[in-house]
Amino acid sequence: MMRRSLGFNIxxxxxxxxxxxxxxxxxxxxxxxxxxxxxxxxxxxxHWLPDRPDFSRYARLFGLTGxxxxxxxxxxxxxxxxxxxxxxxxxxxxxxxAAYSFSRFRGRMGLLYGFLGVYMVPPxxxxxxxxxxxxxLGLLNNVVALIAVYCTILLPFSxxxxxxxxxxxxxxIEEAAQMDGAGLLGAIRHVTLPLARPxxxxxxxxxxxxxxxEFFYALIYTNDLRAQTLPVAIADFAAGRxxxxxxxxxxGVLAALPPVIxxxxxxxxLVSGLSAGxxxx
Amino acid sequence: MSARRDRFQAWLLxxxxxxxxxxxxxxxxARTVWLSFTDAGLSGDSSWVGLANYGDALSNPDxxxxxxxxxxxxxxxxxLEIVLxxxxxxxxxxxxxxRAFVRALMVLPWALPTIVNAMMWRxxxxxxxxxxxxxxxxxxxxxxxxxxxxDPASAMxxxxxxxxxxxxxxxxxxVLAALQTIPQDLYEAARLDGAGAWTxxxxxTLPGILGPLSVALVLRLIEAFKVFDIIYVxxxxxxxxxxxxxxxxxxxxxxxxxxxxxxxxxxxxVACVSGLLIATYILQLxxxxxx
Numbered sequence: 001m002m003r004r005s006l007g008f009n010i011x012x013x014x015x016x017x018x019x020x021x022x023x024x025x026x027x028x029x030x031x032x033x034x035x036x037x038x039x040x041x042x043x044x045x046x047h048w049l050p051d052r053p054d055f056s057r058y059a060r061l062f063g064l065t066g067x068x069x070x071x072x073x074x075x076x077x078x079x080x081x082x083x084x085x086x087x088x089x090x091x092x093x094x095x096x097x098a099a100y101s102f103s104r105f106r107g108r109m110g111l112l113y114g115f116l117g118v119y120m121v122p123p124x125x126x127x128x129x130x131x132x133x134x135x136x137l138g139l140l141n142n143v144v145a146l147i148a149v150y151c152t153i154l155l156p157f158s159x160x161x162x163x164x165x166x167x168x169x170x171x172x173i174e175e176a177a178q179m180d181g182a183g184l185l186g187a188i189r190h191v192t193l194p195l196a197r198p199x200x201x202x203x204x205x206x207x208x209x210x211x212x213x214e215f216f217y218a219l220i221y222t223n224d225l226r227a228q229t230l231p232v233a234i235a236d237f238a239a240g241r242x243x244x245x246x247x248x249x250x251x252g253v254l255a256a257l258p259p260v261i262x263x264x265x266x267x268x269x270l271v272s273g274l275s276a277g278x279x280x281x
Numbered sequence: 282m283s284a285r286r287d288r289f290q291a292w293l294l295x296x297x298x299x300x301x302x303x304x305x306x307x308x309x310x311a312r313t314v315w316l317s318f319t320d321a322g323l324s325g326d327s328s329w330v331g332l333a334n335y336g337d338a339l340s341n342p343d344x345x346x347x348x349x350x351x352x353x354x355x356x357x358x359x360x361l362e363i364v365l366x367x368x369x370x371x372x373x374x375x376x377x378x379x380r381a382f383v384r385a386l387m388v389l390p391w392a393l394p395t396i397v398n399a400m401m402w403r404x405x406x407x408x409x410x411x412x413x414x415x416x417x418x419x420x421x422x423x424x425x426x427x428x429x430x431x432d433p434a435s436a437m438x439x440x441x442x443x444x445x446x447x448x449x450x451x452x453x454x455x456v457l458a459a460l461q462t463i464p465q466d467l468y469e470a471a472r473l474d475g476a477g478a479w480t481x482x483x484x485x486t487l488p489g490i491l492g493p494l495s496v497a498l499v500l501r502l503i504e505a506f507k508v509f510d511i512i513y514v515x516x517x518x519x520x521x522x523x524x525x526x527x528x529x530x531x532x533x534x535x536x537x538x539x540x541x542x543x544x545x546x547x548x549x550x551v552a553c554v555s556g557l558l559i560a561t562y563i564l565q566l567x568x569x570x571x572x
Contacts, residue, residue, distance in 0.1 A: 015372050019369060020383060023389060026405060027389060027401075030397075044410075046410070093297065094300075097298075098294060101295045105287055105288070111295070117560070122552060124509075124531040124547075125310060125313050128313060129312035152306050156302070215395065220532075220536060231395075235396060235513060239517075252397040255394055256392075256394055259393070260392045260393065263391065
């Protein structure tokens with residue numbers, strides 16, 4: 001490597017500092033709002049740091065004071081967890097055999113590309129007929145409807161991710177297992193899956209992130225505590241006449257924690273997942 | 282093993298996925314197309330109207346405006362995300378103290394849920410108590426508090442700001458990964474040949490990241506064109522329809538005005554434009570799969 005000039009080093013230093021500040025400042029401010037008393041946030045000129053941190057919003061949201069904000073937050077949290085984990089489990093259960101099939105048997109890849117395409121079509125193209133179907137089945141405002149729709153969002157993309165990783169597992173090992181009488185499913189379960197375990201974990205975490213983030217369907221198919229997920233609850237909190245910005249911020253901080261923690265574990269497999277369309281924009 | 286048995290097993294393993302995908306997507310798509318030729322409401326009877334909905338959609342000035350706004354949003358935000366993403370990717374590829382930490386930091390905006398991001402910026406841009414107003418006035422850059430999201434001239438740009446802040450990180454991460462695959466000897470050789478930094482960027486760096494970068498570009502275009510969540514939370518399409526994009530327009534047509542037939546026609550036009558982008562993406566993906 002060539003040594004860099006002092007001027008270049010200074011430029012890098014300034015750019016990195018700007019990058020860190022621009023990335024962290026809005027997030028830090030979100031957290032500060034969540035621990036500032038309402039009077040501190042509405043004071044002009046703004047003081048930025050609260051005189052005394054006030055964690056009462058978090059206590060309210062976790063239902064420790066028994067008010068309405070806590071009830072709706074906890075219900076939304078429960079719905080979000082139920083929907084994300086169920087949809088992820090179903091998507092993997094269907095996606096693993098499908099990915100194996102795409103990886104080991106030639107000639108059907110067009111189908112996978114087609115499904116990837118479908119997953120990217122704007123939801124406005126599906127939302128209305130599904131609304132009518134769910135309404136006839138009595139599934140509006142029911143987590144089951146969201147789980148069904150989310151499966152179609154998670155499936156193409158996790159199948160793609162898994163297929164690429166199954167491609168790297170040598171066929172010979174499987175064939176040996178099948179020779180020993182394990183059968184196709186046995187070979188998948190005892191040979192392929194253990195070898196592809198990191199990919200499996202990555203696909204599951206990606207799927208969880210996508211489901212946790214979804215808003216459009218949840219907005220239209222749910223309307224109260226029975227099925228409303230966190231993104232919809234946040235939109236309600238943010239649009240409501242409630243002027244406690246700290247409370248809204250606290251909800252945001254709590255909703256952001258699980259995906260942020262997951263993303264740190266995902267870092268290594270992040271990029272391959274990103275280019276396969278594991279985006280949430 | 283016979284070819285026939287192979288084929289049977291292949292389809293058998295695909296069956297659960299096919300059942301889910303066809304069950305929950307094929308019918309709705311077909312039904313949307315069918316609805317678009319009728320005057321249906323959300324419930325009740327409907328009759329066939331042929332192409333009338335499409336004629337109305339394409340000649341509706343409000344919809345044309347929404348379309349133009351969507352193109353504006355998509356063009357500006359994706360351009361900024363690509364340029365910033367490349368710059369930050371290059372920066373993170375340099376050596377500096379704390380590099381691992383800064384790289385890890387890049388995951389934060391990407392992982393932040395879209396709705397939380399929108400809500401966070403809505404609070405920052407708040408006209409009375411927002412921190413942007415406070416910061417700019419305390420620095421002496423702004424004389425008095427502004428209503429960033431309440432002014433049709435600035436609202437869309439503020440939505441773009443929030444979108445770019447979150448989504449350029451994805452481009453940066455993809456670019457960084459691509460940069461790490463470029464062999465260092467290429468740079469050494471170019472330097473020995475007397476190539477300047479600028480030439481090295483155009484001749485080595487850019488060709489090296491072009492594949493993944495173009496995938497990121499198309500992905501971002503697809504996502505940006507269907508923008509809805511961030512607008513719903515930040516502005517609800519206002520002020521004076523200043524941020525009403527096509528997805529928002531279709532949503533209102535169907536669920537606020539309850540016109541299922543014409544809503545479906547709008548939805549089909551949106552899906553067709555997306556379809557072009559999606560086809561580009563699939564072609565790229567196949568090309569990269571072969572490479």
